[in-house]
Amino acid sequence: ETGVTQSPTHLIKTRGQQVTLRCSSQSGHNTVSWYQQALGQGPQFIFQYYREEENGRGNFPPRFSGLQFPNYSSELNVNALELDDSALYLCASSLGTSQHSNEQFFGPGTRLTVL
């Protein structure tokens, strides 16, 4: 059973640029959730994708957007990067419904630094 993988591992961008982060979900899972973990804080929910549709969103601006593909892998896109976007971005996959997500399995994360 392949776990959740994310790429790239590390990324350095400058303010104003755009970034795309990628996530491959665990085999058999249909749901992907994205979280932002700032230094010294717990992960914060960005949004979730269920069967290629956005299925819930946290308190993040529209410049944070995503996609889920037919194979249930996912991308997180961030436009107009700001210094405060520097964080560890975590992807979690799960098997669920549009109403409920079961246990979420996390990937290793992508460390984004915005200069």
Place this chain on the structure above:
Amino acid sequence: AQSVSQHNHHVILSEAASLELGCNYSYGGTVNLFWYVQYPGQHLQLLLKYFSGDPLVKGIKGFEAEFIKSKFSFNLRKPSVQWSDTAEYFCAVMGRPGNKLIFGAGTRLAVHP
């Protein structure tokens, strides 16, 4: 507002000491509760979870947690810690039904030999 509060940001223990990490949550409804652990350089891993039934839940590596509904608490315990338990521990809640985890700020545990 939905929130999770972890009482201690940093805990330092000697090997064989007992551990209890506090977690309280605020959520207007039925919840599922989780403790995750993040070892240095590794990804978040599930330690244990409570969905329903016996409020005393046993997880991996000798950890357990007790759900006390009246206190909105889900404290993590281990009778005797090891150096390898050095990690950051996160308490999280998910509404039932629900699709997002709400995490506490984490507790960084350092165990000295």
